[in-house]
Amino acid sequence: MQLSDHISALLRDHDCVIIPEFGGLIADYSPAHIHPVRHTLAPPAKRVAFNQALTRNDGLLVDALSRTLNIPAAQARQLVRDAVVRMQSELTTAQRTELPGIGIFRHAAGRGLDFEYTGTHNLLTASFGLPELLSRPVRATDAMQARERGTELPEPVLRASRSRLGRRVLTGVASVLIGGLVLSANYLFALRMGYLPENLRSATEWVASSTEVPAAPVIERQQAALAQPGWNEPEAAKPAPVAAVAAPAPPPAVAPEKKAAATLAPKAVSVAKKVAEPVTTGATISGITNRWYVAVVAVNNEASARKLQKAYASKGKATQLLLPRRGNRFIKGTRFYRLSAADFADQASAKRHEAAVRKQFGVQTEVINY
Numbered sequence: 001m002q003l004s005d006h007i008s009a010l011l012r013d014h015d016c017v018i019i020p021e022f023g024g025l026i027a028d029y030s031p032a033h034i035h036p037v038r039h040t041l042a043p044p045a046k047r048v049a050f051n052q053a054l055t056r057n058d059g060l061l062v063d064a065l066s067r068t069l070n071i072p073a074a075q076a077r078q079l080v081r082d083a084v085v086r087m088q089s090e091l092t093t094a095q096r097t098e099l100p101g102i103g104i105f106r107h108a109a110g111r112g113l114d115f116e117y118t119g120t121h122n123l124l125t126a127s128f129g130l131p132e133l134l135s136r137p138v139r140a141t142d143a144m145q146a147r148e149r150g151t152e153l154p155e156p157v158l159r160a161s162r163s164r165l166g167r168r169v170l171t172g173v174a175s176v177l178i179g180g181l182v183l184s185a186n187y188l189f190a191l192r193m194g195y196l197p198e199n200l201r202s203a204t205e206w207v208a209s210s211t212e213v214p215a216a217p218v219i220e221r222q223q224a225a226l227a228q229p230g231w232n233e234p235e236a237a238k239p240a241p242v243a244a245v246a247a248p249a250p251p252p253a254v255a256p257e258k259k260a261a262a263t264l265a266p267k268a269v270s271v272a273k274k275v276a277e278p279v280t281t282g283a284t285i286s287g288i289t290n291r292w293y294v295a296v297v298a299v300n301n302e303a304s305a306r307k308l309q310k311a312y313a314s315k316g317k318a319t320q321l322l323l324p325r326r327g328n329r330f331i332k333g334t335r336f337y338r339l340s341a342a343d344f345a346d347q348a349s350a351k352r353h354e355a356a357v358r359k360q361f362g363v364q365t366e367v368i369n370y
Contacts, residue, residue, distance in 0.1 A: 003083045004099040006064050011048065011123050014300050017061060022084045023113065024054025025102070027123060034135060043130035046123040048103065050115030056364070058299050059308065285340075285370065286323040292350035293322060293340035294357045295366045305337035312339070317361065322370055338368070 010017045011027045018024040027046040034041050065076035087105070090097035095107045101119055108114045122128070189195075296319070299305050305321055312319050319339040327333025341357045344350040350367045358365045 002100060003080070004102050006061065006068060007099065008101055008119070008121070008123070010060065010064055011046065012125055014060065016054070016300050018054050018056065018058050019061065019084060020057035020080055021055050022087065023050055023052040025049070026051055026054075029124070039135050041133040041135050043122065043127040043132070044124055045127060048117045048119060048123070050103070050105070050113065052112050058297070060299065060301070060304055063304065063307070284321045284323065286325060288325070289343075289370055291343045291345060291370060292347045293320070293338070293343045293368055293370050294350055294354050295322070295338040295340050295368055296357065296361045296363050297339040298336040298366070300336060302337050305339060309339055312361075317341070322368075332369070334368075334370070338366075340370075341365075343370075 007017050007019075007025065011025065014027070016024055016026050026049045028049060030045050030047045032042060032044050062073060062076045062080060065071070065079060066073045069076065087097045087099075091105065091107055091113075096104060098104045098118075101121070103115050103117045103119065106114045106116070122130070297305070297308055299308070302323075309319050309321055319341055320343065322334065322338040322340055324335045324337065325333060341361060342350075342353060344353065347367065347369070354365050354367055
């Protein structure tokens with residue numbers, strides 16, 4: 001299994017894979033597009049670019065080699081070094097080198113290295129299995145002929161007859177409703193003013209009396225009987241008096257100034273101790289703390305960051321995981337997963353302890369505000 005196969009597998013899950021002492025391969029999202037010559041519709045994919053300035057070893061490639069080949073990390077690191085030496089020797093002799101399935105590197109005068117992506121596999125996981133589609137362009141003559149054929153077709157007769165019938169039904173229903181409302185209004189007005197004949201008035205009164213709801217019967221409630229004369233309720237026994245208990249004497253009054261000073265003194269001592277001493281607990285931080293951290297590792301993947309944090313913890317080195325978060329106009333946002341060895345309240349304290357952290361962890365450190 002070649003080094004390029006491991007890099008291709010990592011580019012499917014990560015946006016950046018760094019080859020130590022050589023450069024970094026960056027995978028950017030490319031949306032679906034139509035080829036102007038072949039008239040094919042390509043699905044979304046990842047396009048790989050090269051950045052020669054990214055040479056710092058982030059441990060991603062070495063860890064993948066060690067896990068896939070089941071070899072120690074030192075041996076995996078040596079395999080990467082040998083591959084880099086081979087690629088640099090090919091660039092020196094033949095002015096070009098190639099990672100099969102990824103791309104070709106060429107020496108460019110005054111520009112460093114030129115990279116040409118030659119991969120044929122779609123590295124975007126969301127587009128797995130989507131093929132290229134052939135899109136035949138529509139000619140203007142075909143559109144004009146289709147428009148002319150559409151104007152020559154006769155209008156459907158059945159649709160017009162249905163609409164005409166529905167219009168007639170709606171007109172008839174509206175006329176009946178309006179006529180009924182007018183007759184009801186006239187009848188009520190004549191009944192109110194006494195213009196109705198005797199036979200219609202008597203019929204109306206008979207209908208009203210027949211539909212009248214009978215009143216509910218009144219239920220009589222029985223009144224409770226009074227007590228018999230000469231009966232007296234026995235008097236309840238009075239409780240014995242309770243001896244008064246002397247109230248405890250109030251504590252001596254303390255002056256407000258001394259009380260406030262005694263309350264604030266331990267808080268001030270604890271705050272000063274918290275600012276002076278660095279925090280090295282193995283926690284995960286995602287919100288804005290406005291503190292200064294000494295970062296020892298910066299990776300693109302949370303799983304790799306968690307694994308490195310456990311590796312440091314097994315060696316007795318506690319770290320904090322700083323998650324990526326959006327920034328604002330006061331604090332700059334971050335897009336890497338960083339491991340911090342210590343954090344301080346101000347930048348001067350962090351800079352003062354940076355050398356000690358670098359000596360303890362043996363890596364390049366960085367002071368950031370989170």
